[in-house]
Amino acid sequence: MFYRETGQFKSSYAADMAIFPIRQDRIALWVVLAAAFVAVPLLDFFQVWPFGGEYILRAILIPFLILSLAAIGLNILTGYCGQLSLGSGAFMAIGAYSTYKFCTGVHIPLELFTISIPPLPVLPSILLGALMSAFVGILFGIPSLRIKGLYLAVATLAAQFFFDWVFIRVKWFTNYTSSGSVAAPDLVFFGFTVTTPIHRYLLCLVFVSIFALLAKNLVRGNIGRQWMATRDMDIAAELMGIRPLYAKLSAFALSSFVMGVAGALWAFVYLGAWEPLAFNIDRSFQILFMVIIGGLGSILGSFLGAAFILVLPILLDQVPHALGVPVSVETVSLLVFVVTGALICWLLIVEPRGFARLWSTGKEKLRLWPYPY
Amino acid sequence: MIAFGQFLEVLVSGLLAGVLYSLVALGFVLIFKASGVFNFAQGAMVLLAGLALVRSLDFMVAKGLPFWAAIIIALLFAALIMAITAWLVERFVLGPLINQDGLTLFMSTIGVTFMIEGGAQMLFGSDVYPLRLFPSDAWFLFESSFPGGILVSKIDVWGGMIAAVLVVGLALFFQKTKTGRALRAVADDHAAAQSVGISLNWIWFIVWLVAGLVALVAATVWGTKLGVQFSITFLALKALPVLIIGGFTSVPGAIVGGLIIGAGEKIAEAYLGPFIGGGIEYWFAYVLALVVLMARPQGLFGERIIERI
Numbered sequence: 001m002f003y004r005e006t007g008q009f010k011s012s013y014a015a016d017m018a019i020f021p022i023r024q025d026r027i028a029l030w031v032v033l034a035a036a037f038v039a040v041p042l043l044d045f046f047q048v049w050p051f052g053g054e055y056i057l058r059a060i061l062i063p064f065l066i067l068s069l070a071a072i073g074l075n076i077l078t079g080y081c082g083q084l085s086l087g088s089g090a091f092m093a094i095g096a097y098s099t100y101k102f103c104t105g106v107h108i109p110l111e112l113f114t115i116s117i118p119p120l121p122v123l124p125s126i127l128l129g130a131l132m133s134a135f136v137g138i139l140f141g142i143p144s145l146r147i148k149g150l151y152l153a154v155a156t157l158a159a160q161f162f163f164d165w166v167f168i169r170v171k172w173f174t175n176y177t178s179s180g181s182v183a184a185p186d187l188v189f190f191g192f193t194v195t196t197p198i199h200r201y202l203l204c205l206v207f208v209s210i211f212a213l214l215a216k217n218l219v220r221g222n223i224g225r226q227w228m229a230t231r232d233m234d235i236a237a238e239l240m241g242i243r244p245l246y247a248k249l250s251a252f253a254l255s256s257f258v259m260g261v262a263g264a265l266w267a268f269v270y271l272g273a274w275e276p277l278a279f280n281i282d283r284s285f286q287i288l289f290m291v292i293i294g295g296l297g298s299i300l301g302s303f304l305g306a307a308f309i310l311v312l313p314i315l316l317d318q319v320p321h322a323l324g325v326p327v328s329v330e331t332v333s334l335l336v337f338v339v340t341g342a343l344i345c346w347l348l349i350v351e352p353r354g355f356a357r358l359w360s361t362g363k364e365k366l367r368l369w370p371y372p373y
Numbered sequence: 374m375i376a377f378g379q380f381l382e383v384l385v386s387g388l389l390a391g392v393l394y395s396l397v398a399l400g401f402v403l404i405f406k407a408s409g410v411f412n413f414a415q416g417a418m419v420l421l422a423g424l425a426l427v428r429s430l431d432f433m434v435a436k437g438l439p440f441w442a443a444i445i446i447a448l449l450f451a452a453l454i455m456a457i458t459a460w461l462v463e464r465f466v467l468g469p470l471i472n473q474d475g476l477t478l479f480m481s482t483i484g485v486t487f488m489i490e491g492g493a494q495m496l497f498g499s500d501v502y503p504l505r506l507f508p509s510d511a512w513f514l515f516e517s518s519f520p521g522g523i524l525v526s527k528i529d530v531w532g533g534m535i536a537a538v539l540v541v542g543l544a545l546f547f548q549k550t551k552t553g554r555a556l557r558a559v560a561d562d563h564a565a566a567q568s569v570g571i572s573l574n575w576i577w578f579i580v581w582l583v584a585g586l587v588a589l590v591a592a593t594v595w596g597t598k599l600g601v602q603f604s605i606t607f608l609a610l611k612a613l614p615v616l617i618i619g620g621f622t623s624v625p626g627a628i629v630g631g632l633i634i635g636a637g638e639k640i641a642e643a644y645l646g647p648f649i650g651g652g653i654e655y656w657f658a659y660v661l662a663l664v665v666l667m668a669r670p671q672g673l674f675g676e677r678i679i680e681r682i
Contacts, residue, residue: 084476143663147670150411150479150621154613155666158659165655281610285483292480330499334491341487348484349469352477 003366019216036205044198057197064310065204066265071290071302072215073258078288079296080219081251082231083144087156088259088287090163091133093279095260096267097173099129103185104175122187122268130260136163137256144248148234160281167276183273200269207265211258216299218254227251228297293347295356304355312340382525383643384636389529391635392536393598396591397612398619398627399539400584405621406560407580409475410467413482416609417489418585421458423592423601424497425451427504444506448589455585458489463578471573490606499603504596532594539590540628543583552579560622614662619674626674634658 008023010016020026040061043051050056074088102125108115120128136159143155167173174182187194187203194203218224226247229237238244267274286309294305313336320327327335351357397415404412430447434440466481547553558566559576567573595605611634619630638657646653665673 143666147666149475151617151666151670154617154659155663157610157613158656158663161656161659165652169652289480289483292476331495334495334499337487337491338495341484341489341491344484344487345466345481348473348477348481349466352473 002369003363019213019220033209036209037202041198041202044201054197057201060311060314062197062201062204062270063266064306065201065208066262066270067287067290067310068303068306069204069208069211069265070259070262070287071294071306072212072299073255073262074287074291075294075297075299075302076215076219076227076258077251077255078291079298079301080224080231081227081248081255082148083141083248083251084149084153085156085255086153086281086284086288087140087159089279089281089283090156090160091137091256091259092263092266092283093163093167093276094133094136094256095126095129095263096274096279097129097167097182098132098260099125099264099268100175100182100184101173102128121189122185123189126261126264126268129264130257133260133263134253134257137252137259138249141249141252144252145245157281160284164276164280167279181273181275182267184268184271187268194269204265204269207261211261212299212303215258219297219299223247223250231297289344293344293354295354295359298354298356300359301354301356304359308355309340312336312343316340379643380640383639385525386529387636387639388632389525389533389635390639391632392529392533392628393591393594393608393631394611394615394634395628395631396532396536396539396587396594397609398615398631399543399624400587400591401612401616402619402622402624402627403543403584403587404580407556408467408559408577409478410482411475411479411621412584413479414462414486414489415584415588415612416606417486417493418455418458418588419592419595419609420601420603420605421489421493422451422455422585422589423504423596423605424493424502425454426589426592427502427596427601428497430504431502451589451592452586455589456582459578459581459585462581463574467577468574486606490603494603501600501602502596503600504593506593506597528594528597532598535590535594536628539587540624543587543624546583552576556580611658614658617662618665623674629673634661637661 003022003024005022005024008021010021015021020029040051044057070088070092073091074085077083077085099122102117102120103122105119106115106117140156140159144152147155168180171177171180174180187200189203194200219227226237226242227250229240229242230244230247230251234244237247263279267278271278290305290309291302292305293308294303295301316336316339317332320332347354397419400415400418401412404410404415426447429450430443433443433446438446462485466485467478470478470481545553547557555566555571555576556579558569558571559573563573566576592601592605595601595608599605599608612631615627615630615634617630618633619626619628638654638661641657642652642654
């Protein structure tokens, strides 16, 4: 009843091929965008509850946006192209550290000549850093031409551990700081310095909106269909004339690019100063969880999964306080572990396809309501 | 001869450390063979078994029981805990997930990992607990042939012997007992095994129980070496490259893979480490696995039927 497309006729080819062909979807999207771009800054400006202080922006909204972006990146690879990866943290780290290097200037003295790049502005640095990440992604995607599934997952673990080590041990990447931790330079975009949380939030929002739109368009176009064909049955895809080399490596490249951007944002915008630990194996698992819980092969699912995985521990943290039960901090953190694990198992049992599937079931129900058929 | 003596020492310590990786990898292989589940929770199970063992042991020693009796009771207690875990996992996680694809099952075992890690530390505490089951000093061998001799720590030798006993025991169990044969039948074909009257749920419980007991054995050795602590679960990640090298379905493969990884990373650390900066133990195993994957995707001992592209 609420979600019926009856009467929405498509009179042109463009209308038929629109990203959101159903009017309700378009309205919902505009509402969400308006809320994100207009309502949140307004609420923040007037300090309306729950925006008193910076907690909501700093601890929830900014990490949510960045991790959603990373989840979109992994979803391209795992959800659409079917290549399981446990190395997301590594690709985020490459994005972050390359961006840092481009920001502070690259200087490599070689035998014959010296590679020397002057310090670049932040935006080109982020894009170049993401390109580096894409390049390494292609490199570590090569094994996917021979192996798949869990074997590939272990191969991507190699990337994870190797780059963890590289960024700890190779001092060049951290500009020889003694502690090994790195502080991001000022975020100057087109002469405007981003400092306050709300500006940081808007910056992330712009990035996430652009990349979500790009990803949504990619996966419904030619290349996205190639990925999905490869995922569903690689041999059949090959027989249809899809080159597995091209399909898989392009998925690796684009996914690593998006994750590189996410990593750069995570380091520069969210953390400000960071250590290699910020991108360790736990981060990879966190993002994998977001993708699986949210729904493999769904851009919307990436956002839902990110929200769930990020907000759940925060909520669980608050529950004992709210109930007035005195529990030690350590017990709470362990409890968060147990409950997260249990919820993941429960969700996998109830709906192995994640929140995105629940959402589409919900839409189906809304279409028929109040009649059962 | 100093260099050769050093090499031997590095090799032996690497091989014996590799045995410990093998012990964890064995648990993976058992479950993967019998149920096709890639059990990520094996490391967490080692932690749980270790914590249950060391805490009950400390408790009973504090109560004044003789040490040998305390050890036996503590081992039984830890085994009971592993049995309960196996039952819970089978009943509430894997049972409802029958017929899902491998990725979903893998994810669910990551969920199980979280539950076990959190639960074990809530029940038994989250500090570092030293475990003293085996002597932890060292022998010096061949002092006549090499100056200074070769240093071999006793705990590593104990670990090696225990692993050998365990492998023989498992081989006998799989070959000679009725349950073992049923396990192999299930590994071959679920449907066929069911049709001759083998209960899948029971078999899966047994498999998780056996994997839990293997985890207990691994915990005794790891725990004596490093103390029972949370970082044991990270060491278990090292079992993944062991599996890649040995093959997911082969018990001897797990042992040989563990030895290769153990010796390889110690030798690489000793001879390559000084040139490219220390700590390459951290990733060497994975890169080695990557190389093996490119050359021989089914591992050294795996079955050839893995999906090739």
